[in-house]
Amino acid sequence: MSDYLKRVIDYEIAQVFPQLPALCIAGAKGVGKTETAQRLARTTYQLDQVDTRTILQADPRLFLQQPPPVLLDEWQLLPETWDTVRRAVDNGAPPESFLLTGSASPKPGVQTHSGAGRIITLRMRPLTLSERGIATPTVSLRGLFAGEEAVTGSSDLTASDYADAICQTGLPGFQQLTGRALRLAVDSYLRDLMDKDIFAQGYFTRTPHTLRAWLRSYAQATATTASYAQILEGATAGEGDKPSSETTRTYRDFLTKLWILEPLEAWQPLGSGWKRLTSSPKHHLVDPGFAARLLDLESQDLLTPAGANMYGALFESLAVLCVRVFAQALEATVGHFRTRAGEHEVDLVLQGRGGAIVALEVKTANRVSDHDVKHLLWLRKRVGQKMRAAAVLYGGKQAYMRKDGIAVIPLGCLGV
Missing domain, CATH: 3.40.50.300 (P-loop containing nucleotide triphosphate hydrolases)
Structure with missing residues (x-):
């Protein structure tokens, strides 16, 4: 050991x-x-x-x-x-x-x-960036909940490093693997999941290829609120004989029991002043590396113009994984916020003991603009004093505090 x-x-x-x-x-x-x-x-x-x-x-x-x-x-x-x-x-x-x-x-x-x-x-979830030893936290989530204003430190991680971390997965046994050995290991994990683990749970499918296609479609929907009907359509596009909603509901149930699907539920604030909020979850696999492999994406693919959208979704999913681990240690819940028409949305809303709130936006860019913080400012105004901190987790180097009080934190700098 x-x-x-x-x-x-x-x-x-x-x-x-x-x-x-x-x-x-x-x-x-x-x-x-x-x-x-x-x-x-x-x-x-x-x-x-x-x-x-x-x-x-x-x-x-x-x-x-x-x-x-x-x-x-x-x-x-x-x-x-x-x-x-x-x-x-x-x-x-x-x-x-x-x-x-x-x-x-x-x-x-x-x-x-x-x-x-x-x-x-x-x-227990897969490894965070700091648990893998590739990032050194300088900003404490506990400190954000306490309303501490000091936001300092820097991260050496580049977009290429984050893309590598996504594809590496957070499974401890895969941390030393590279290239074909890593791809084979993740493929084997996913194959066993769909061919053995679900069967061991008592579920037998006569069309295993449909389950695989559905899980790929779910991976494609990472960090979105796509309906399950849309996910099914993505899995069976062009096919006349589609599985029933009951069958796909069974997929979700069994994959959730195996801790593979971990959707991010919508944050539902208390009080009558909040109306027309979405209740749809954001879709996430327990590890963004599984989604990347299901979509046959390697780190270099994520950094091409064609892979930019998926890189953004998987970077957000990596942030969700890290934040969930840290939040659990602080007895905080994690959700996302979105008005029904999409006028306002915040990627992560954490609620701690006593109702204290920390709101986080996730951006892959290496700089943060006024446009990037507008939803955080709006939510902070609505929430009032219970909002202890608002921050952007981003792919840049330096942690700092903006003049408007919004913290800007490299994802690799965040810790418990």
């Missing part, structure tokens, strides 16, 4: 696990859940191994007798372990007794208790 990449979630686990008897780390396959959990566990059961499952099926309470913390890795492959942990918590298990990791929910039809109040779940 000497090559372990320090994660933001390590800070979260250190905050809560000493007070909790059971903690579940959930997220897509390959994001690093097992390695993170194993650093804390004294006993590990890897339930993706048939022999281990057989032993625990014969004696479901065996792991209760082992030195804690006990890690149940990929618990959903033996769902009764969840209920055993829940009952142990009900019976007074002390803090730091159990860790569970999961990259999916149990198969449909498998009944488990929700675990509400007994087993607390933390979401």
Whole structure:
């Protein structure tokens, strides 16, 4: 474990696990859940191994007798372990007794208790730029929430570096791969997802090519609010025999259960003064590198005139990934804001404890104009004192504060 990449979630686990008897780390396959959990566990059961499952099926309470913390890795492959942990918590298990990791929910039809109040779940996502070691944060999201005015620092990352980071993905196991090896690794991941993981969840499709086409179309819609009807049309253009809305809804459900789709919900402010706001989510895969690979785009393709629009969408998706990781550590929610007719929209609205708000726009450009901040200024005026900070995350070098109070922050400079 000497090559372990320090994660933001390590800070979260250190905050809560000493007070909790059971903690579940959930997220897509390959994001690093097992390695993170194993650093804390004294006993590990890897339930993706048939022999281990057989032993625990014969004696479901065996792991209760082992030195804690006990890690149940990929618990959903033996769902009764969840209920055993829940009952142990009900019976007074002390803090730091159990860790569970999961990259999916149990198969449909498998009944488990929700675990509400007994087993607390933390979401784990792919690596942020700083977790990969390619960026050094100089601006704290915590500081933005506190209303601190100091915005300083610079980033060496160029557009080429950001494009490379997108295509590299944030999976820890892929960080040292390049060229064909990287492409094969991402292709294999996506192929297993569509050919094996969804099947293991209990879903069988007679037209796997349609699922692949639908996921490519979803990738094409990254960072947009395109309707699911439009995504389906993009996947089946020119085909007379289209899958039903129920079939495509099933695609969404299963890919969400596997933590692969992570749409960004619309921020819905409270109060009667807000009218005609969109409720449509913005579409994002859990990692923008998956979208790039599904669309057969490499980093150099994103920097051509033909790839500019997709680069903008994937850069925004990379920003969403980083901000979601940081926001979770600060107990803040993340959404997007858009009026129904599109007169005003802000890429990211974060709401923290006590209703404090930070609004962020995302731009790939290496400079920020008055035009780029007009929606932030409008929203700040509407929100009032609850707006602690407004900023543009951009592809430039220098962090600074504009005269109008809007911060300008290179994406690589943002941290917790």
